[in-house]
Amino acid sequence: MEHSRIERSRRQPSRGDGVRDRDGDGRARSARPRDGLGRPLPYGAVGVERQPEGVVRSPEETVAEAQALLSAGKPFHAHEVFEDAWKSGPDAERPLWRGLAQLAVGLTHEARGNVTGGARLLRRGAGAVEQWAADTGRTRPHGLDLAGLAGWARELAETVERTGTAVDARTRAPRLR
Template identity: 75%
Template sequence: MTNAGASDARDRDADGRARNARPRDGLGRPLPYGAEGVPRQPEGVVRAPRETVVEAQALLDAGRPFHAHEVFEDAWKAGPEDERPLWRGLAQLAVGLTHAARGNAVGGARLLRRGAGALGTWETQQGEDRPYGIDLAGLVRWAGELAGRVEGGERPVDARDEAPLLRS
């Protein structure tokens, strides 16, 4: 038996793709329809790499790592193939901070370590430690330290207080 009206009730964008239009809080958690949420990041925006870094840093500084993740994800999907591991690693760090701020210690630590590993691998393979001014070594240290504290029972963390500096 099918529910004929179920697909009609889904949120869709102008092209007919399913999109969740529920408002979200600063950590990307869905809120009830009609609740006051924070502005969402538009998807699929192509930015220059330095513009990506500046916008993501502003979101991190505002305690909105979930939204910073979306900015990095745009760069990951739209950027050159050889840079995708860099942007994916940065997105994983932002999602790791998001989970840590939501109180998900296991998921937060896992994603922080995964992102740090991706950045370390990218740096080694590319032989570049500061692409677009990004302090990869500093981010790897930050992620490892935060992952250790989160696993050690400190949860949830304050996303604004724990926001990393992408450039030092």
Template identity: 70%
Template sequence: MDVRRDRDAAGRARNARPRDALGRPLPHGAEGVDRAPEGVPRTPDEALAEAQRLLDAGRPFHAHEVLEDAWKTAPEPERQLWRGLAQLAVGLTHAARGNARGAARLLERGAGNVAPYAQAPPHGLDVPGLVAWAREPGRARGDEPPRLRGAGPAAPGPAR
């Protein structure tokens, strides 16, 4: 059996297996969904727009990848914010996968990381709305994606 690991151009281990819309690995050769490319430099506005598009499309795992890239490249004063946003997307991923306990933990962790930015939210983020969304009783069901900016209901996503 060949146990070589998938590697990127820099030699870092990567899993090249296709994934479903919720980020679960599929067997090699299976038809997966397009993945959000990792390591793409984006402005905060671009990252938030892409993450919102993915959340609205029912792809929170892929939104997490975009937000994680932003977290890794954010200036130090914003790192906790971007980490929290990525955790919210992971919480929604757990919820969509049926893991309510894991979802609740990640949603609370994410809310705790974004909450300190509520007094002066950068990039037009609706930090108070995101915290309220994450802490809403029953949120771990994952029935509705958050609005990263502004108020109002999320656009309907695909049936799950």
């Protein structure tokens, strides 16, 4: 059974309702549906299809899929695509993909209304991609505009802190290239 599939029939005891969802390998994984920003919905609700986990993509496929998800207002899902690249990519690029995942999850938090946490993650991600570019001398790996992404992240963090309001993930989505 693939890792992203979750079985409600293999539920184990937990703190909440007394049972815990498990995936096919027995690891704890919530089977609750999620909304477009990755927030859990009640069992039985109609949610947004989840991103499959553990997918190995080329860097170009990763960037294209993440951009499509960001443009569709699904930064949480884009974060999962970047996380796959972070976990499966070459060691030298893992800090880059981790930084991009932080940018996407920062946007997720901002869209959910978590101004402080979102701003912190956006700045952390901006610093990570800038540091990776400085360390490697690569400013446009896989066509990514790292300087532009870092600038976008810092500007968004400042805006939401100044206004104290959540953002629309679709209208504030970055252009990766």
